[in-house]
Amino acid sequence: MSDTYKKPLPEIRPWTKPFWDGTREGRLMLQKGKKSGKLIMYPKKYSPYDMDEEMEWIEASGKGTIYTYSIVENNAPSFMAEDVPFCVAIVELEEGVRMCTNIVDTPFDRISIGAEVAPVFDKVTEDITLVRFKVV
Amino acid sequence: MSIRGKAAIVGVGQVPTGKYPERTALEQAIDVCMQAIKESGLDRSEIDYLFPTSHFASGRFNTDLIFSGLVEELGLAGTLRGNMMCCSGGASSSMQMKTAVAYIASGMAKAVLCVHTEKTGTGLSGPDVIDFFSTTGINSDWETPYGMHFSPVSGTIMQRYMHETGTTEEEMAAVCVSNRKWANLNPDAMFKDKELTIEKVLSSKMISTPMRSLESNMLADGAAAYLIVNEELAAKCETPVWILGEGSCVTHFALSQEPDMTRFSYKKAAEEAYAEAGLRPEDMDLWEIYDSYPQFELIALEELGACGRGEAGKLFLSGETAPGGKYPTTTNGGMLSQGHTAAGGGHAILVETYRQLAGKAGERQVKGAKYAVETGTGGTYMDAQVCVLGNVK
Numbered sequence: 001m002s003d004t005y006k007k008p009l010p011e012i013r014p015w016t017k018p019f020w021d022g023t024r025e026g027r028l029m030l031q032k033g034k035k036s037g038k039l040i041m042y043p044k045k046y047s048p049y050d051m052d053e054e055m056e057w058i059e060a061s062g063k064g065t066i067y068t069y070s071i072v073e074n075n076a077p078s079f080m081a082e083d084v085p086f087c088v089a090i091v092e093l094e095e096g097v098r099m100c101t102n103i104v105d106t107p108f109d110r111i112s113i114g115a116e117v118a119p120v121f122d123k124v125t126e127d128i129t130l131v132r133f134k135v136v
Numbered sequence: 137m138s139i140r141g142k143a144a145i146v147g148v149g150q151v152p153t154g155k156y157p158e159r160t161a162l163e164q165a166i167d168v169c170m171q172a173i174k175e176s177g178l179d180r181s182e183i184d185y186l187f188p189t190s191h192f193a194s195g196r197f198n199t200d201l202i203f204s205g206l207v208e209e210l211g212l213a214g215t216l217r218g219n220m221m222c223c224s225g226g227a228s229s230s231m232q233m234k235t236a237v238a239y240i241a242s243g244m245a246k247a248v249l250c251v252h253t254e255k256t257g258t259g260l261s262g263p264d265v266i267d268f269f270s271t272t273g274i275n276s277d278w279e280t281p282y283g284m285h286f287s288p289v290s291g292t293i294m295q296r297y298m299h300e301t302g303t304t305e306e307e308m309a310a311v312c313v314s315n316r317k318w319a320n321l322n323p324d325a326m327f328k329d330k331e332l333t334i335e336k337v338l339s340s341k342m343i344s345t346p347m348r349s350l351e352s353n354m355l356a357d358g359a360a361a362y363l364i365v366n367e368e369l370a371a372k373c374e375t376p377v378w379i380l381g382e383g384s385c386v387t388h389f390a391l392s393q394e395p396d397m398t399r400f401s402y403k404k405a406a407e408e409a410y411a412e413a414g415l416r417p418e419d420m421d422l423w424e425i426y427d428s429y430p431q432f433e434l435i436a437l438e439e440l441g442a443c444g445r446g447e448a449g450k451l452f453l454s455g456e457t458a459p460g461g462k463y464p465t466t467t468n469g470g471m472l473s474q475g476h477t478a479a480g481g482g483h484a485i486l487v488e489t490y491r492q493l494a495g496k497a498g499e500r501q502v503k504g505a506k507y508a509v510e511t512g513t514g515g516t517y518m519d520a521q522v523c524v525l526g527n528v529k
Binding site: 007011075100132 | 266267270275279280284285287288290293342345347391397
């Protein structure tokens with residue numbers, strides 16, 4: 001953790017707060033529609049599946065696989081310059097939803113589509129803990 | 137209601153794409169609009185509506201465009217009924233055209249002038265351009281914090297597409313080479329004088345795996361315009377190109393939420409467009425695909441029905457998409473070789489579609505071309521905008 005974290009941060013919104021509260025505690029929380037039973041990632045104010053349904057929060061297992069990835073080697077935006085090379089990935093959670101993230105703590109040659117991953121909770125500020133993943 | 141044959145493009149304008157520091161956004165816009173009006177042969181007082189699209193290099197000039205900033209320069213004050221900015225990133229050209237056609241088909245308008253002008257080649261510094269486009273169209277809460285930006289947008293899609301289809305890096309590079317061969321015949325193209333080979337592409341710098349620098353587009357200055365009119369006015373024009381069918385689908389904002397990033401929704405949009413046109417993929421003479429990165433030409437060709445899944449790479453490698461081939465694709469050189477002007481890649485491909493179907497494409501003219509399928513998409517390929525056009529109804 002650092003007080004000088006200068007990279008773009010997500011805005012915490014009333015309907016996404018439970019997600020960020022969860023990551024601070026090392027838990028990956030997902031929204032679930034109470035009627036549709038469907039999982040929603042990223043969190044929404046209203047369910048995309050049923051405008052009238054209430055939503056609850058469940059804890060994901062944290063298990064997932066790499067759906068796709070790319071290792072940025074050049075021409076990164078200035079706010080990511082010091083991280084180059086870094087891996088941006090889309091991870092598919094065991095529960096079936098996908099999220100954008102980074103693959104960290106993993107040699108690049110172990111990163112591949114389908115590789116199994118586990119979450120790494122990265123507390124970047126007092127309020128925000130980003131969820132990155134590592135290959136297991 | 138079908139829009140089939142209700143409206144036609146009757147004139148286009150375009151300035152060469154590239155780095156032109158002395159050419160202002162305003163001057164480019166005036167020039168391409170005047171070219172389009174002159175080519176149509178119509179009196180400019182016939183124009184009811186002007187649809188400029190968004191301009192990124194200068195916020196001030198973008199605001200001018202919203203507030204009728206071109207109307208006095210174009211001599212439209214007093215006769216114009218509306219000036220409306222119509223924008224959806226790279227899909228802007230498609231949306232301007234579709235909106236114009238809807239205005240015309242409803243009887244609200246008889247002639248609509250659509251214009252794009254941009255200075256992303258010389259109007260912003262290199263690092264500023266990278267930073268600006270790094271957040272444009274990217275979800276600020278769920279993707280930007282992880283460093284997702286336009287290069288890994290392309291890299292992640294390319295990676296997954298190659299994984300699912302077995303497309304090779306040579307086949308991917310062949311798309312860039314095909315585009316360049318067309319650009320070499322296009323006086324308006326940024327890279328008209330530079331030849332490209334698969335070896336050059338594959339030895340270029342890695343940007344965001346598996347995408348290399350020569351598989352990435354180059355930002356440029358440019359402008360384009362087109363005039364769309366109703367059947368009555370089109371009858372007075374020499375070379376009307378008819379809008380025969382359209383299909384559309386928006387699938388995501390955040391790339392991670394795209395259900396299938398190796399297909400997007402081109403198939404659904406194309407089926408709608410072909411059905412409205414009463415035509416089939418086999419009827420198409422031209423495949424005017426919005427590119428920006430090579431995998432999108434592969435995905436679109438497959439989903440639009442030119443070939444089967446995973447076969448597009450072989451089509452490019454065989455030369456069949458290049459000049460003289462059976463599947464002329466992105467015949468202006470695309471954003472990869474004609475140049476990337478922010479929202480303007482779609483305008484350039486539509487201008488090209490008009491020129492090919494009007495028989496005005498010069499050295500790169502596809503002889504006897506009658507029907508074309510044309511695409512646009514914005515943001516992180518958030519939508520599929522497909523249109524079928526023809527020089528006969």
